Amino acid sequence: MLNRIVAFLTGYLLIIVRGPYLEKFINLMTNSGLRIWDVKWLGEGVLESKIRAGSFLRCRHLFRQVGVVVKIHRKTGWPFLWQKMVKRKTFFLGAVGCLSLILYLSTFVWVIRIDGLRGAEKIQLQKNLAKSGLYPGISREKLLKEKRLMEQETILRTPKASWLGISLSGVVANVRVIPRKTSQKAKINRQLVANSAGVVQKVITIRGTPLVKEGDSVVAGDLLIDGVEWYLDPDTGELAQKKTAAVGRVIARVWEEWEIVEPRVRWQQVWRKKVATEYKVRLGRRLWSIISLGQQTAQSKGYRWRKTLYQSRNPLNNVEIIKDVWYEHKWQQKRRSLAAMKKAALKELQQKQHNYSAPGKQQFVSQSRRWILQKDFLKLQITVELLREIAVVRK
Amino acid sequence: MKDKWVQIGEKVADILDIPLETVIDWPGIAMSGNKSLVIQNHLGIIEYDQELIRVNTKLGEIRITGSSLSLLVAYKEEIVIEGRIGGVQLVDWR
Structure with a gap:
């Protein structure tokens, strides 16, 4: 193979030799150190062979010596090709331009292959990839530089994919997707019931049939959204029902009684x-x-003060100075005034309200307070009016 | 004189446990199936046509018969014969 490549680069001739002593011709050629190959017997006294272009002139005296007639049938190889190219400048420039264009275009990504998703999900992924920056026509260099970022952005935009990897093969970007496994189907015929008494303010039904409307009063355990759906049967033309998992929200006005006791x-x-x-x-x-x-x-009780001198990633390896101080202490009774008791009760109420309110779940509408003073206690009774979601799944 | 050198070469090859053709320039013949045949250390072609090729060597003549025979490579040190080789015969070998 190497000989053939060298022969092409240096140029070679296909010659046809005619004469009575062809064996002698072959022996003389080989003994002179000239290389011939692809020697084929064409007929009586005729053979064809290949010989390097540079050797041909050197062996002309051998032809005469043997008495054979040699005719050049074809000239092949780069030197002859080059001569042709020089004569056809436009063709040569066109070839160079075409090659350059191919090389330039090969620096871009032209095909994006997606493996792992089908149908609408695949089309959506293509859109998401385009938003992340991977589209036909993007340069390979840019893709290789921002590949990781593109993968992360596309995963965030594609909830259906649990993993996504981009690999580059020539002008083709292969996108391999591992689809997310969907959770098991929701339990059918799921019903939503009230978890406390109240007056319904808003009903949002996503799936199922609502059984209450705005203004209805309900008590704990009442059915709010039933797990059935009605549809027109195309075969019979009548209304039919099918079981489903009820999904929705029921916001109601509810009242609660709180009591705070301060000794x-x-x-x-x-x-x-x-x-x-x-x-x-x-x-x-x-x-x-x-x-x-x-x-x-x-009887002494202490507190600890510490100063960290070296902060390690593992807190167990920190270096710190610790100062422990012990004090004598004792417990004693303290009698409080009414104002102090009220202040403490209100502070506790404020803390309770803060802990109780959850954004999006419930909100305080109003409250009424009653103070009851007894011999050794002060009681604060509060009736709180709340807007709260009361629909829960029936177990 | 030549025979003496051959004998010495044979002994050296035997002692050093190396192939004989590396010490003495005896002809080497290697066949690949019945499609190609390589002959090393030849002394020239005696006869050549499509069905018979006769090659001269130091030890005698090699006759290759078959059909569609051609010389794929003809160098000073080796020749490669291609085609459908029917038989290889060693004629008048010493």
């Missing part, structure tokens, strides 16, 4: 003098005591 007498912790201080250093999981001042007792 007049409370136990309070009183701190006395400092009894002990200890400084420590923690290196990773080891703890060393540096200085310890004073003596801690059974």
Whole structure:
């Protein structure tokens, strides 16, 4: 093969040799170090052979010596091709231009193959890929640079895909998609019922048949949205029903009773003098005591102050200085005034409201308060009016 | 004199356990199926046509018979014969 490539580059001739002593011709050629190949017997006293173009002139005396007639049948190889090209400049320029155009166009992606999705999902993925920057005509260099980003953006835009990978093969971008496995079908004939009593304010039915309307009063356990759907049977022309999983929201006005009790007498912790201080250093999981001042007792209670000197990614490997301080303390009764009790009750109410309100789930409409003062307690009774979703799935 | 060198070459090849043709320029014949035949260290072609090729070597003559025979390569050191080879005969070998 190598000989043939060299022969093409240096140029070779297809010659036809006629004469009585062809074997002698072959032997003389080979013994002179000249290479001939593809020697074919054409007939009595005639054969064809290939010979390098440069060797032909050197062996003319051999032809005469043997007494054969040699005729050049064809000239092949790059030197002859080049001569032809030089004569046909326009053709040569056209060939060079065509080659350059092919090379230039091969720096772009022209075909996008998607494997893993079909139908409408595939078309949607093509649109998402185009939004992420992968479209026919994008340069290969840009695609290779931003491939990772494109993959991540497309996955975010395509909920049907759980994984997506782009690979480049020539001018073809292969997009391999692993589709997301859908969850099991919703339980059929699912019904939505009320979880508390109230007055319905809004009914949003996505699937199923609503059994309540705005203004209806319901109690806990009442059916709100039934898991059936009505349709016109094309065979019989009559209304028929089929079971389905009810989906929807029912917003209702509900009332709740809260009670907050504040005792007049409370136990309070009183701190006395400092009894002990200890400084420590923690290196990773080891703890060393540096200085310890004073003596801690059974009644003393302490708090810890710490300063981190080296913050590791693993908190267990941090280096920090720790200061432990112990105080004497004792519990004592404290009698509060009415104003202090009210203030504490209102603070607790505020905290409860804060904890109770969840955005999108429920909102406070109004409240009425009643204060009841007893011998050792102050009671705060509140009736709260809320707008809340009351529909829950019947178990 | 030549025979003496051949004998020495044979002994060297035997001692060193190397192929004989690397020491002595004896003809080497290698066939690939019945489609091609390579002959190394030949001394020229005696007769050539489509059905018979006779090749001279140091040890004697090799006759290759068959049909559609052609010389794929004809170099000084080796020739390659292609075609449908029917038989290879060693004539007057020493």
